[in-house]
Amino acid sequence: MKKSKKWIIGIIVLLVIVGIGWLSFGHKSESQNEKVVKVGLMSGSKADDEIWNSVAKTAKDKYHIKLQFVHFTDYTQPNAALTQHSVDINAFQHYAFLNDWNKKHHTDIKSIGNTVISPIRLYSNKYKNVKQIPNGSQIVIPNDATNESRSLIVLKDAGLLKLKDTKNGLLTVGDIKDNPKKLDIKEVDASQTPRLLNDSAAAVVNTNYALTAHLSSKKSIFVEPTNKQSKPWINLIATNKDDENKKEYKDVVKAYQTNKTADLIKKNYGDLELPAWNRKFN
Template identity: 40%
Template sequence: MKKRKGLLSLAVAALFVIAGCGNGQDKTDAAKDASEDTTVKLGVIGADTDVWDDVKERLADEGIDIEYVEFTEYSQPNTALENGDIDLNSFQHQDFLDNYNEERGTDLVSIGNTVNAPLGIYSEKIEDIKELENGAEIAIPDDVTNGGRALKLLQTAGLIKIDKDAQNPTVSDITANPKDLKITELEASQTARSMEDVDASVVNSGMAVDAGLSPNEDAIYLEPVDDTSRPYVNIIAARKEDEDNEVYKKVVDAYQTEQTAKVIEETSNGADIPAWEEFGRK
């Protein structure tokens, strides 16, 4: 009888040892998981990540590692986001995203405003928009939203008139062209590179900075910022199911700070405007 009790005691003790080992392993794994950084793949256009570099550094203190995935064309980052190849992207304005969703039947969403980056007209041949001669050639982006925005800018500059009912006008919506300007449509990343070959070029702010241009100093005409600018506020985009992801909210919070606003001011020479201050956080 005593022998049976002894065996039972040994069995119980063994169970406690096994349980103890198991609990210890669970705690070790939990501690390991807690110490590992969360990586967020962020799609960007071009190599200009100065603003995000500052945000990235601050997020690292919270255990969030921003990994850049660089693209060269505007057609790429939303497809990568929809396919799950990246977690977020930051390259486009709201109007561009709305048009992408409409054309592709997707449901990507904005989770935070970043900057308002005025479109500019640049030239290596003239120093003032008034110097454009009859028949001059102007390059504009060829995608629907940025192309339409460029034509609106040319209208604001007094060069053409477009159909007032056209939300995203195309060249066919030009109703008056007194200088008989030749409008050449190019992929957005090519507009800055084409400046040697055309009389003037409409270039997105990010592309201009990548090309070594300073919007405030080098543009011969810069897009005004007012209430009509809201559709062109740049954003951080995510998949619909990730709209309330807590990690991604921390990314937005880290971006929308006074520190980021200072970096935006410095890196853009005052051309870009912190959009969350002018148009709200989202």
């Protein structure tokens, strides 16, 4: 074998060894520097997945954080998983839900950043505006504590009810002060509200259930205003109190609160969901 060929073969072998070494050690070192954060989410739509996949890319590219998503099907699961340290942070609830959860379960889960607000709407298959609703009509609202309270405020803002001034926290139908149209307020599971539209004058429907039921926003006859009363309904990213100052968790919030995320929310949801981190609630 000629000397020149031996040199060429030697160089190739050396390059192969260097390449293997970089793949084995360089990539491993890069991977070791990457922090993993487990995020608890409700099983959502393709739109939700697109938004969170974008956040994951930003977290990885800008903050060297790898997001691992853990999906749940029941609203009682993400906070329980958080207190059991099965996830590091979660993003599925608003402040009213969180405060109620902490009170009932004696936990200390904290918000570390706002995400979106989803104004709920009063829908009707029969009427074009609130004033057309006849006396004695049935109005359907969700029966869980936070959404019942929220729905009653919506009916009040729509001019259908007057509510007592109460400092007891969440409102119930017992806090109705004046019901001039003698409306029959029917409380049902939130998931059932869209199905009862044909049997009632109107129904307050949460955004997620309106989307699931393919309920057109054209059927909406009143939209919850976004003002200082809306603050309890702002959605958030949460973690346990002991972890609320962890840099990597705060960096995930930064990865979420971007113009890119806001654009994706607008693209996928229009005005059904609104970015809450850059909005004033006066």
